[in-house]
Amino acid sequence: MSANPLSFLSALGRILKGKPQVPKSLAGNPTLSLLMARRSVRKFQKRRIPDDVFAAILEAARVAPCTVNLQTWTFGVYDQSQWKKTFGSPMPFLGDRAVILFADMARSRAAIPNFPYKPLCELTLATVNVGIAAYAMNIAAEALGVSSVMLSETGKTGFYDARYLKEKLGLPHGVLPITTLVLGYSASTPKTMPPKYPLSELAFTGRYKKPDAKAVKRWYDEMSAGYRATYVTHSFKDKLNQYLGKADEAEAGLQALVLGKKEEFRKKI
Amino acid sequence: MSANPLSFLSALGRILKGKPQVPKSLAGNPTLSLLMARRSVRKFQKRRIPDDVFAAILEAARVAPCTVNLQTWTFGVYDQSQWKKTFGSPMPFLGDRAVILFADMARSRAAIPNFPYKPLCELTLATVNVGIAAYAMNIAAEALGVSSVMLSETGKTGFYDARYLKEKLGLPHGVLPITTLVLGYSASTPKTMPPKYPLSELAFTGRYKKPDAKAVKRWYDEMSAGYRATYVTHSFKDKLNQYLGKADEAEAGLQALVLGKKEEFRKKI
Numbered sequence: 007m008s009a010n011p012l013s014f015l016s017a018l019g020r021i022l023k024g025k026p027q028v029p030k031s032l033a034g035n036p037t038l039s040l041l042m043a044r045r046s047v048r049k050f051q052k053r054r055i056p057d058d059v060f061a062a063i064l065e066a067a068r069v070a071p072c073t074v075n076l077q078t079w080t081f082g083v084y085d086q087s088q089w090k091k092t093f094g095s096p097m098p099f100l101g102d103r104a105v106i107l108f109a110d111m112a113r114s115r116a117a118i119p120n121f122p123y124k125p126l127c128e129l130t131l132a133t134v135n136v137g138i139a140a141y142a143m144n145i146a147a148e149a150l151g152v153s154s155v156m157l158s159e160t161g162k163t164g165f166y167d168a169r170y171l172k173e174k175l176g177l178p179h180g181v182l183p184i185t186t187l188v189l190g191y192s193a194s195t196p197k198t199m200p201p202k203y204p205l206s207e208l209a210f211t212g213r214y215k216k217p218d219a220k221a222v223k224r225w226y227d228e229m230s231a232g233y234r235a236t237y238v239t240h241s242f243k244d245k246l247n248q249y250l251g252k253a254d255e256a257e258a259g260l261q262a263l264v265l266g267k268k269e270e271f272r273k274k275i
Numbered sequence: 276m277s278a279n280p281l282s283f284l285s286a287l288g289r290i291l292k293g294k295p296q297v298p299k300s301l302a303g304n305p306t307l308s309l310l311m312a313r314r315s316v317r318k319f320q321k322r323r324i325p326d327d328v329f330a331a332i333l334e335a336a337r338v339a340p341c342t343v344n345l346q347t348w349t350f351g352v353y354d355q356s357q358w359k360k361t362f363g364s365p366m367p368f369l370g371d372r373a374v375i376l377f378a379d380m381a382r383s384r385a386a387i388p389n390f391p392y393k394p395l396c397e398l399t400l401a402t403v404n405v406g407i408a409a410y411a412m413n414i415a416a417e418a419l420g421v422s423s424v425m426l427s428e429t430g431k432t433g434f435y436d437a438r439y440l441k442e443k444l445g446l447p448h449g450v451l452p453i454t455t456l457v458l459g460y461s462a463s464t465p466k467t468m469p470p471k472y473p474l475s476e477l478a479f480t481g482r483y484k485k486p487d488a489k490a491v492k493r494w495y496d497e498m499s500a501g502y503r504a505t506y507v508t509h510s511f512k513d514k515l516n517q518y519l520g521k522a523d524e525a526e527a528g529l530q531a532l533v534l535g536k537k538e539e540f541r542k543k544i
Contacts, residue, residue, distance in 0.1 A: 026338045029327035037306045037418035041335045041411060058298035064478060066310045068471055069295045070410065073427050073454075074518065075469045075498065081478040088480050113472070113486045117495045118515060124522045126529035129395070130402055130434045131427065134453050137406020141339065142310060145414060149306035158342050158400065165399045176482045184403050185342075200344045202337055203382070209333060209350045211357050213445045217382045226386045229344065246387060249343065253393045260395035 017201075017224070017231035024199050040148050045199070047153035048099045050190030055102050059150050063189070064105070066146030067139040076114045078132035079139045082106035082175065082183075093174065098161035101154075101188035105143060106163065106171070107136045111180035125264050128180065136184045143187055153192035158185050159249060166252060169259035182263055201228030286470075286493070286500035293468050309417050314468070316422035317368045319459030324371050328419050332458070333374070335415030336408035345383045347401035348408045351375035351444065351452075362443065367430035370423075370457035374412060375432065375440070376405045380449035394533050397449065405453045412456055422461035427454050428518060435521055438528035451532055470497030 026042035033039075064081060072078065084104045089097040097104050109132030115121045140156055147154050158164035162171065163186035171183040207221045226242075233242040295311035302308075333350060341347065353373045358366040366373050378401030384390045409425055416423050427433035431440065432455035440452040476490040495511075502511040 027334055028331050031327050032331050032419065035418050037309055038331060038335070038415055040306055041415055041418075042338060044338075044340070046340050058300055061474075062297050062301050062307060064474055065296055066307070068474055068477060069311060069313075069468060071313070071315050071413065071425055073425075074514065075471075077472055077477070077494075079477065080483070082483070083478050083480050092481050108483075113491055113494075116486055116488065116491045118519075120519065122519060122522050124526040126398070126533060127434070127522060127526050129398065130451075130453065130529060133399055133402040134406040134409070134427075134434075137403040137408075138410040139406075140403070141407040141410045144340065146307055146310055149304050149310075150301065156340055156342075158403075165396070165403075174482075178483070178485065181483065182399075184399065199338060202344075203346055205330075205333055205337055208337060208346070208348065209352050211352050212361050213443075214349070214351070214377075214447070214450065216447065217385055219385065222382055222385045225346075225382075245343065250387075250389065250391060253391050253396060257393040257396050260399060264395060 015231075017227040020201065020224075020228055024201060026199065037149075041145070044144070044148050045153075045196045046155040047190075047192045047195055048155050049192070049194040050099060050101050050153070051193045052100075053102065053191045055152055055189060055191070059152060060103055060189075062150060063143050063146045063152065066142040070138050070142040072135040072138060073131050076131075076135075078110055078114060078128075078135050080108040080110040080181065081139075082108065093162070095161065098157055098163060098186070098188050099155065100190075102190040104163075104189065105187045106175075107140050107184050107187065108177070109133045109136050109182045109184050112178060115180060129182070129264050132182070133184055140185055140187055143189075147189055151191070152189050153195065154187050154189040156185050156187050159252070161186075165260065166249070166256040167259070168256070168263050172263060179263075182260075198232075201225055201232060284500075286496040289470065289493075289497055293470060295468065306418075310414065313413070313417050314422075314465045315424040316459075316461045316464055317424050318461070318463040319368060319370050319422070320462045321369075322371065322460045324421055324458060324460070328421060329372055329458075331419060332412050332415045332421065335411040339407050339411040341404040341407060342400050345400075345404075347379055347383060347397075347404050349377040349379040349450065350408075351377065362431070364430070367426060367432060367455070367457050368424065369459075371459040373432075373458065374456045375444075376409050376453050376456065377446070378402045378405050378451045378453050381447060384449060398451070398533050401451070402453055409454055409456055412458075416458055420460065421458050422464065423456050423458040425454050425456050428521065430455075434529065435518070435525040436528070437525070437532050441532060448532075451529075467501075469501060470494055 086097050089104055111128045111132055144154055159166040165184050168182055203225055207218060230242045355366050358373055380397045380401055413423055428435040434453050437451055472494055476487060499511045
């Protein structure tokens with residue numbers, strides 16, 4: 007699917023019109039407004055996040071809900087110099103702080119002696135909880151005027167580079183990097199929301215409703231048009247190819263770390 | 276690890292003291308306060324959630340951030356009668372509405388013709404995004420006075436019962452139920468925060484820091500004490516055994532749905 011000139015213009019028009027739909031009766035709710043206004047930011051000021059603000063952001067994740075209160079998450083926290091020291095390269099997008107979020111089953115395995123080896127259950131459980139923790143940090147940051155972006159690939163920062171991070175950070179079996187949240191004060195907040203599927207496409211009741219091919223094509227055209235309007239140097243297709251080109255290595259890493267090495271599972275912490 | 280009478284009392288004391296730690300300088304921030312005050316609720320009033328409120332809750336998930344804006348999520352939405360009709364049993368905890376959140380790769384596979392078959396990448400990517408969407412709904416609900424609880428097992432509602440839900444809802448390959456958010460107006464909000472690891476245990480900088488055995492034991496004792504003080508009929512160990520007893524079936528389901536049936540992957544939507 008690729009955008010022709012006419013569909014590019016109409017897709018661009020749809021993006022520019024696209025904004026969150028909140029009933030008028032609920033306008034003015036501060037937290038709801040914040041959730042709707044939040045945008046991923048990739049350009050930051052050279053301004054430090056105060057320690058108490060950063061602590062409150064981490065605290066929001068610490069108290070977030072999680073399956074059976076197992077807290078299957080660990081946070082690798084870095085400022086610019088710690089990042090440079092650990093990875094030998096500058097923090098992605100030159101954020102002021104970064105948090106690598108790990109799906110971490112090590113504590114649960116240690117706490118529960120008869121914890122069984124169920125690698126996909128563990129991966130699913132720990133990963134959904136990491137999503138919750140990441141968004142808790144994201145929203146707490148927004149509430150304190152701090153912007154952020156969640157990375158899964160850029161700069162070897164997430165599950166796409168699990169093997170690299172395992173080696174670099176000394177991760178034991180059962181600990182998997184999922185995503186990195188890079189934080190800072192925004193130097194340039196995108197105003198336009200990236201193209202979203204309508205709720206009519208995302209939601210169903212009763213039995214599962216399969217995707218509508220037209221809605222899928224619309225979205226792809228809008229993504230392509232948005233990239234064309236935003237970036238000179240690369241297209242949405244380029245961005246996808248960047249991911250797809252690394253998919254073999256990423257999958258091999260996950261297969262090895264999640265499914266392999268059962269003998270490591272019983273190692274004591 | 277089990278609590279003896281003395282460690283029960285000291286663990287209970289720690290729980291009762293446990294509360295979110297936010298620097299005094301940041302007190303009064305409405306969204307931050309809401310994130311800290313949120314509790315999972317399992318007892319609801321017989322009071323309907325208005326449609327506009329429910330729509331705003333779903334909208335918060337629709338506009339939430341996600342990997343490459345792929346929106347790898349689908350929401351099965353139910354009121355009490357739709358739930359009963361679909362599952363033949365009352366909604367868990369008699370909530371007023373429920374949302375089953377699915378990790379859904381079907382739209383991405385349809386949009387991107389050369390999308391490769393990388394099952395663990397897909398599972399990880401879609402599942403972390405579902406966590407984000409679930410917490411977005413949770414927080415939007417809280418902002419509108421609606422409480423909720425996220426379920427992964429109770430009442431066959433999440434990845435623990437993936438095969439059952441696949442059959443029941445007609446899920447195609449690449450669509451996996453992860454968790455169910457049950458929503459309603461609280462009839463009884465728990466005041467005490469369940470025992471959380473301190474940030475010093477959850478966070479590290481530089482290389483990974485292994486769990487501290489003492490912190491793990493403390494947490495387990497606190498969970499046991501909290502269950503003992505809250506429930507007459509079952510212990511934390513019982514709750515864990517409920518999960519562990521179903522772990523074989525849950526893992527087999529995930530292995531079959533995530534890793535199996537590669538031939539189904541190429542089916543057109």
